[in-house]
Amino acid sequence: MYTAVLIKGKTYSVMGHVFLLNQEKEIEKKVFQYLNGNEFFDCKQLDVPADDPKTDGQPKEDDKSVKEEEEPQQEQKIYTESELKGMNKTEQEAIVIDLGGDPSEFKNESERISYILEHQEKAGE
Structure with a gap:
């Protein structure tokens, strides 16, 4: 287990979190x-098992290679309006930040959703 x-x-x-x-x-x-x-x-x-060879003495360089392998797989998720409406304010603000926006610029949910829908289309181009 990881935290x-x-x-x-x-x-x-x-990655969806x-x-x-x-x-x-x-x-x-x-x-x-x-x-x-x-x-x-x-x-x-x-809860690291003592006999797990994958975790014993794993060098830090391996973490770097794993990160490089996984970053390209992490493409921008395209959200629908209904998905965004189902999210809470904090989740919407996190997406705004990921798209390069400032959540404090928006007064309400509809402004955040409009920004996300508009900017995710531009990011996908």
């Missing part, structure tokens, strides 16, 4: 490998 805690910033969205400041969240191994070493996160691996 991550956002220790800098307000929100962070990665939305992290809020100082809230521990259980994550998958690939997300752990991606975030481990990121100064914005405190990542932990719990």
